[in-house]
Amino acid sequence: MLKTKNLLPLMLCLLLGYTAFGQTSRGQGRYFLQLQDGQVFYANKLQYKSPLFKSSHFLLDDSLKFNPSMVNVYQNEDGFFARVEAGSSYNSFAKRLTDGPRIDRFYTTRTYYDGGYGYSPYGYGYGMPRTSRKRIYFFSKDEGPLYIMNYDNLETALSDNASSMALLHRYKKDKLINTGVSIVGAGLLAVGAVKSINNSQEVNGSTSIDINPLMYAGAGILGAQLIINLFQKDKLTQAMEVYNYQLKQ
Numbered sequence: 140m141l142k143t144k145n146l147l148p149l150m151l152c153l154l155l156g157y158t159a160f161g162q163t164s165r166g167q168g169r170y171f172l173q174l175q176d177g178q179v180f181y182a183n184k185l186q187y188k189s190p191l192f193k194s195s196h197f198l199l200d201d202s203l204k205f206n207p208s209m210v211n212v213y214q215n216e217d218g219f220f221a222r223v224e225a226g227s228s229y230n231s232f233a234k235r236l237t238d239g240p241r242i243d244r245f246y247t248t249r250t251y252y253d254g255g256y257g258y259s260p261y262g263y264g265y266g267m268p269r270t271s272r273k274r275i276y277f278f279s280k281d282e283g284p285l286y287i288m289n290y291d292n293l294e295t296a297l298s299d300n301a302s303s304m305a306l307l308h309r310y311k312k313d314k315l316i317n318t319g320v321s322i323v324g325a326g327l328l329a330v331g332a333v334k335s336i337n338n339s340q341e342v343n344g345s346t347s348i349d350i351n352p353l354m355y356a357g358a359g360i361l362g363a364q365l366i367i368n369l370f371q372k373d374k375l376t377q378a379m380e381v382y383n384y385q386l387k388q
Contacts (some may be wrong), residue, residue, distance in 0.1 A: 147358060155226065156212065156266055158320045164286065165180050165181070166180055166181040166182060166183075166184040166199075166200075167181050168181040168182040168184075169181075169183060170182050170183065170184070170185040170201070170213075170214055170215045170216070171185075171213065171214055172185060172205065172210060172212075172213040172214075172292045173195060173210070173211045173212045173213065174205070174209050174210060174211060175209060175210070175211045175222075180199060180203065180205075182199035182203070183200060184198075184199070185197065185198075185200075185202050185213060185214075185215040185216075185327070186198045186215070187207075187215075191366055194206070197210060197213065202324070207231055207232075210222065210232075217234070218234050219234070220232040220233065220234050220235070221233055221235065221240070221243075221245060221279065221285055222285070223247060223277065224284060224285060226299040230328040232247070232327075233245035233246055233247040233275075233277050233285060234246060235238055236248065237379075237380075237381070237383075238373070239380075239382075239383035240278055240383050241280055241281055241382065241383060242279070242280055242296070242297075242382050242383050243278065243279045243282075244276065244277070244288070244376070244379060245276070245277040245279065245285055246274045246276050246277065247274070247275050247277070248270050248273070248274055248275070248318055249272070249273055249274075249275050250270050250271070250272055250273050251270065251271045251272070251273060252319060253267070269324065274287040275287070276291070278292075278293070278296070278379060279300060288374075290307060290310060290311060290314075290375070290388070292306060293375060296305055296380055297379070297382050300380045300381070300382045300385065302362060302372075302382075302385065303379070303381050303382045304378075306374045306377050306378040307375070307378050307382060308376070310374035310375055310378070315375070317364065320360060320364050321356075321361070321364065322366065323360060324357045324360035324361035325361070326359075327353045327356050327357030327360065328353075328354055328357035328358060328361070329357075330349075330351075330353050330357075331350070331351040331352070331353030331354030331355070331356070331357060332354060334351040334353060335350050335351045335354060338351070345378045353356055363382050
């Protein structure tokens with residue numbers, strides 16, 4: 140039988156543990172939302188609401204609301220989302236694409252506007268603005284903050300893996316080669332275009348232009364480069380995949 144002097148500290152520890160649990164985890168459900176202070180709330184229905192004339196908010200089980208600025212990560216039927224660093228020009232949260240032992244990959248979508256300058260029914264000028272959407276990729280290491288997926292950030296995060304570093308160095312080398320090929324191809328096109336215009340002739344009141352072979356050469360180089368790049372897997376993604384794969388071995 141426990142003595143009273145031993146029972147009192149045990150009860151105190153249990154009480155403190157129960158209190159701490161109550162501060163960090165609340166409710167039940169298959170989805171969850173974690174605040175920036177570490178508190179976790181569970182729900183069977185978790186929605187992100189963005190009303191037209193009201194402030195955006197998270198809604199849990201149609202009753203509990205949270206301002207997006209309070210939220211760190213959340214998971215609902217659409218997937219797992221993590222906060223993009225404060226003050227960035229990207230969307231507030233990025234969706235997880237891959238869940239690795241240490242490196243996770245995320246993306247968010249950004250909308251670009253061209254300002255509406257271009258062709259309109261009344262000629263060139265300000266017409267209807269056009270939009271385009273582009274994915275912005277991020278990664279996190281050991282469930283840490285999100286970083287933009289680029290060479291410099293990955294070089295720091297993956298520096299303890301030789302295979303990943305080899306892929307990153309190959310990526311940097313290929314990028315330099317691609318830049319050089321693009322310059323050569325564009326230069327040949329430009330020179331060929333100038334020569335074609337200079338060699339143009341007037342025939343029966345119309346202008347006849349003979350395409351200079353340099354234009355074909357430049358277009359061929361750029362076309363071949365585009366096709367090769369389409370079938371090459373992104374080495375930044377490969378470097379992360381190798382990092383995670385070797386940890387599983």
